[in-house]
Amino acid sequence: MSAFSNSTLKTRDEPVSEPVVAMNKSALRLPNDRWKPLEIVFWLLPVASFFLFPDYLVLVSQIMIVGLFALSLDLILGYAGIVSLGHAAFFGLGAYTAGLLSVHGWGEPVSALFAAALVAGIAGFIVSFLVVRGEDLARLMVTLGIGLMLFEAANKAAFITGGVDGLSGMAMGKLFGVFEFDLFGKTAFWYSFGVLFILFVILRRLVNSPFGMSLRGIREGGRRMPAIGANVDRRLKAIFTIGAMVAGVAGALLAQTTQFVGLDVLGFPRSAELLIMLVLGGTGRLYGALIGAAVFMVAQDKISGLDPAYWQFYIGLFLVLIVLFARGGIMGGAEKIYNKFKRKEAA
């Protein structure tokens, strides 16, 4: 594929044009990093749900964990524009790291999170070298291939991972030596919330930093970035590694809060579902990942009880419709409505 025809083909790209408009307004200023009131309300929602829906603690914890996982993909896909079909590889590595540590006597949760981030990060760093080499198709295949390889490895290495039966017998220590992981999932809830919030604050800062801006530049026009002195490959490797680390932490969280690691943490369906959540919420926005994860998981909780086959059909139909008619997902739609509203007000 020649460079020329590639750039001419990609003209109808709606999400691209919107940030450009937004940037023109504050072109000479650094990105505004101040927290908006709506964001504070958003973060109060899970806290409120703790008191309002005590029966759904486990579901809300799962949403937060998967939301963190979706955030990690948003960094790679939404900001840097790398299409990955094997992101579950890093999630699974994190989950197995935390799981194996705990099975072999290291029950302290927080240090295990760091270990999971380290393992997933190293794997991500190695894979990133393969990812930056090719174009979209090759990237897709490499990420897909790595994901399948790890799945196959975990499947065959049953003496370590438990194979298809999963890794059980995890004994979790107390959080900070004080809070025990209870049956109702209260500790798990606050633990997940805390980790998600801390990482979100860091990532929010990251994507609004000059580094984050340069990633968007690479996404919009990778061939022009070297001209302004940006080392494209190095930046892509860095964000891929960071994304892998965050995915690893999410996997470890899931393992620790459910005290079980199944083979499905590495499966292709997990990578594909993650992609669906992200486009459902809206890519390149951080909040889109969280909202997408929440909507997807609540819908799955309600619908898949009927019949798994129906659920899959509707998910497929929904994906087709969203691509054809509603690019940008929930956040993109909300933004459009908001902008229209604002324009009317100004007129």
Place this chain on the structure above:
Amino acid sequence: MIGNFIGVLFDGIAYGSLLFLISVGLSVTMGMMNFINLAHGAFAMVGGYVCVSLLQKLGMPFLATLPLAFIAAAVVGLVLERTLYRQLYQATHLDQVLFSIGLTFMAVAGATFIFGPTQQPVNLPDWLRGQVPVLGLDVGAYRLFLIGVVVLVTLGLYFLIERTRFGAQIRASVDNQTAAAGLGINVSRVFSLTFALGSGLAGLGGGLGIDVLGLDPSFPVKYMVYFLLVVAVGGAGSIKGPLIAALILGVFDVAGKYYVPEVGAFVIYTLMVVLLILFPFGLVRRKA
């Protein structure tokens, strides 16, 4: 030992030619429209189910069902291309991936709903069962038949693309669609017909492959990697590339499963990553 090795090689080539038959359409459409289509396996599945239904419900002979499998998949491909696919040629690769994953999911759920989640059996005619001696070696009759069909189809394809007017239009559209349109070629029609042809070949492959690959609703997901692999390794937009890639993958996959069954599918994934590192743009690269 040597006979054993030749037997594995033969099975691998048969398997590889089947992969080629299903994937070649994907390669050409991917090269031509720059469209990443993960739903290609669904067209093969359509062919497979058409074959099985005709065999079981109407009792048609196996050979007669194959052309119908081709036509059914081609028609489905043509309709989908005309209505849905063409809207996304200009879209980003991410949109194309999501769209085709969505189609795949719908196909899987639809097949489960209509045919049930179980494997479909296929009754081959007697003359395709068992072993036949070739040059002092006993080889599977069906696999020999498979290779024969694929050789014929490949020769036909070669003739179509290299020797006919339509083939020249396809080549021109793959190389540069803007210039091709400027020369008066109806590129949009060429796209549609090529897509239908590719889907039809996949359907034919799906029908032929029931005995080798099996057929159940998860087919498009299970073999998606293999089809994409053939294209990614072979290089999109050509016929030679996917042919070489499919044969390599087929032989290695069969050999891996035969000689080192304990590592399973690992062989093929490792091979794929290695090949993609060595040839990030495919073995045979079209276009400068």
